[in-house]
Amino acid sequence: MARRKRNKKKVDGFVFPAPFAGFVVIVSVFALAYLWLGSRCEMLGREIKKEEGKKKILVKRYLNEEYRWSRMKSPRNLERVLNQNGMVMSWPRRDQIVRLYDNSEYRNGYAKLDRVVMNE
Amino acid sequence: MSSRGFYIRAFVSATMLLVALGGLGFRLAFLHLGGHQQSKRAIERTIIAGRGYIFDCKGGDNILAMNLGVKDVCVSPKTLVENETVDEVSALLARNLGKDANKIAQNIRKRSVKEFAYVERYVHEDRIANIQELKVDGVFMQDKTVRYYPQGNFMSHVLGFVNYEGVGSLGVEQRVDSYLRGSPGLLESKVDARRRELYTKRGTYIPAMEGADVTLTIDQNIQYMVEKALDEVVAKHNPKGAWAIVQRIETGEILGMASRPSFNLNDFRTADSDLKLNRAIGVNFEPGSTMKALTIAAALNAGVITPSTMIDCENGQWFYGGRVLTDGGHSYGIMSVADIIKKSSNIGTAKIALMMGRKLQYDYMKQFGVGDRMGIELPGEEAGVLAPIKRWSKICPTRIAFGQAYSVTALQVLNTFCTIANNGYRMKPYLVKQITSGDGEVIYRGGPKVVNRPIGVTAANEMAKILATVTENGGTGRRARIDGFTVAGKTGTAQKVKDGTYSAWVGSFVGFVPAENPQIGVIVVVDEPEGVHAGGVVAAPAFREIVDQTVSYFDIQPATWTEVAQR
Incomplete structure (x- = not known):
């Protein structure tokens, strides 16, 4: 009798109430999800900051290239480079120009040579 | 070990742990929720907007x-x-x-x-x-x-x-x-x-x-031509200043505008205010003979004269209002109106102004915009100075007729010529073509705007033909001539007040091309050149330089008066 009573007590002491266990599991899941989301946000935030930094550098490089390109193709620079290479260029006279027009009479996309009298 | 001792130790440990955790929790709450800490962590930054191109x-x-x-x-x-x-x-x-x-x-x-x-x-x-x-x-x-x-x-x-x-x-x-x-x-x-x-x-x-x-609206290639031509003028004549403008006649677009002396925009701190002055719109000067064109165009439009009207230009001297007026040592005698412009006779133009009457003369000048800002999108534009008629002395109309006793900006002179070239329609000069927002939307679009029409088509065409004679043999503007085109224009060699007396000169040339079917108007002004000061010598070559390249650049075709009349 006495033995049976002791065993019953021991079993009662280890019983974990099912609703409480469920509650603990849900809280744990939420906590883990929260931690995962938090770390994911943190990671994405860091990634965005990194990309922002990269963008800043690229914009700077782009502006620098635009600046160089603008300088290179400025009329003054073009003339300087031409002079450096011993080239003298002037705007063409009318009689030196051969004009090409869209030849719609024949087939679109084909050009027509306009033979100016001066070119003959 | 008794169970009592165990409970006491457990109770003390639990209490200590709770107090410690409670303290940490309180501190944590204080750090996170305390307003003072919050404000220390919070930042508010202004993000600077990039300036447009x-x-x-x-x-x-x-x-x-x-x-x-x-x-x-x-x-x-x-x-x-x-x-x-x-x-x-x-x-x-x-x-x-x-x-x-x-x-x-x-x-x-x-x-x-x-x-x-x-x-x-x-x-x-x-x-x-x-x-x-x-x-x-x-x-x-x-x-x-x-x-x-x-x-x-x-x-x-x-x-x-x-x-x-x-x-x-x-x-x-x-x-x-x-x-x-x-x-x-x-x-x-x-x-x-x-x-x-x-x-x-x-x-x-x-x-x-x-x-x-x-x-x-400015084209950097045209601008380069203008600046290069001005640099050559400065190197050759060492003037106090030189400036030039190129305008598209039909629309009023400014294609090029330059002023000398100049400065480096990337080093503006070291440039003094004189270098920063845009003389093309910010300097009033007495235009001299260039504005004879205005007087003659007005008289033609008013029907006071025709191109063939003969005027007695005297023998080099003419007394009027107790003062003598000369033609720079030339004795022209009786000349047609066309020849008055071609030879640039002061006496002939003064007489035409008197024939017109001061009221009409003043009204036409106002209609051409003398004394009013052109309204270009640049700060520091001067309006010129034109005194009201009630303050004109007896000889004033005769002096104003050939560009003395009032002052204008180069832009006003050019605009007068462009008006003549544009069949009498005065266009508002502009240089902002469009403004585009960061997301590509056009928020402002500049465009041609007719201000008024001071003269009719007949007077304008007659005047264009007369101005074309200036660059012919015997005219004062021969150096402005370019191959294959008829250039209409006018030289100006105006005296300038320096230290209280008329002791300095401003040479200029203004014109348009092709005279028969005008496309481009150009003005070149040279302030106080060293040595030679005639507009036909100091400014006309620079005008030719600019126009010669501009017509090629824009592929402008020459025309004849007959062709244009038939259109």
Whole structure:
């Protein structure tokens, strides 16, 4: 009798109430999800900051290239480079120009040579 | 061990743990929820908007003004002195920056106890790439974003510059500053202990609205031709100043505008105010003979004269109102109206003005815009000075007739000629083609605008034919002639008051081409040239230089009077 009573007590002491266990599991899941989301946000935030930094550098490089390109193709620079290479260029006279027009009479996309009298 | 002792120890441990955890929890809550800490972590930053670009008429292809990351070259004089590398570093910096090594060394030694000194500010990184690679001890760079003008002193007076506060201070930069500047954004966020932004705590984020891009009507190739021609004038005649404008006749678009002396936009701090003056719109001068065209055009339109009307130009001298008027030593006798312009007779023009009457003369001048601003999108435009009739003396109409006793800007003179060339329609000159917002929407579009029509088509055509004779053999503007085209124009050699007397000269030439079917109007003004001062000698060659290249550039075709009449 006495033995049976002791065993019953021991079993009662280890019983974990099912609703409480469920509650603990849900809280744990939420906590883990929260931690995962938090770390994911943190990671994405860091990634965005990194990309922002990269963008800043690229914009700077782009502006620098635009600046160089603008300088290179400025009329003054073009003339300087031409002079450096011993080239003298002037705007063409009318009689030196051969004009090409869209030849719609024949087939679109084909050009027509306009033979100016001066070119003959 | 008794169970009582166990309970006491368990109770004490649990209490201690709870107190400790409670304390930590309280501190944690205080740190996180306390208003003081909150405000320390919170940041509010203004996001600076990038200033818009300025392009020439080709738009995005040709950048005239932009924002650029540059560097300030700095040194630590103390470090350099301690390392005994002052001379070595000065030589390196001088080589790359194009400065005097001794001066740099002197400045460093003068500040030998200081940790910081500028050597050169706003330097593009291309110039200092070597220095950066070497990583010299005591030399460092500071990053800056500034307004930069890729072509330096090109188009300086038109573009203007942006001052230290980021405000446009001259030219287009000033006039359309509100468009170019954009709107700043706002960032509200929190930072960590190292003041780094916690991205996840970012609250408000309003991105900056980038400044709008401005496209000008100016063509950088035409502008280059104009500036080059002016530089040649300056080199040849060493004038006090020289300026020129190119205008498209049909629309009033300004295709080129330059003024000398000039300055480097990237170094505006060192330029004094005289260099910054855009003389093309900011200087009033007595125009002289160029404005005879206005008098004659008005008289033709009013029906007072015809091109063939004969006027007695006397024998070189004419007394009127108790004063003598001369024709510069020439005795022209009786001449037609056309010849009066061709030979530029003061006496003939003065007599025509008297035939017209002062009221009509004044009214026409006002209709041509004399004494009023043209309204171009540039700050500092002068209106010219034209006294009201009630203040005119007896001889005033005779002097005003040939461009004395009143003053105008070069833009007004050019506009008068463009009006004649445009069948009498006066167009408003403009140089802002369009303004495009950061997201590509056109928020302003400049376009042709007729101001008024001072003269009719007949008078305008007759006047154009008369002006074409000026560049013929025997005319005063022969040097403005170009092959294959008829050039209509007028020379001006005006006296200028200097130190209280008429002792200096302003030479000018203004005209349009082709005379038969005008497309382009150009004016060149040379202020106080050394030696020869006649407009036909100092300004006409520069006019020819500009026009000769412009007609090729725009592929303008010559025309004949008959062809034009048949259209």
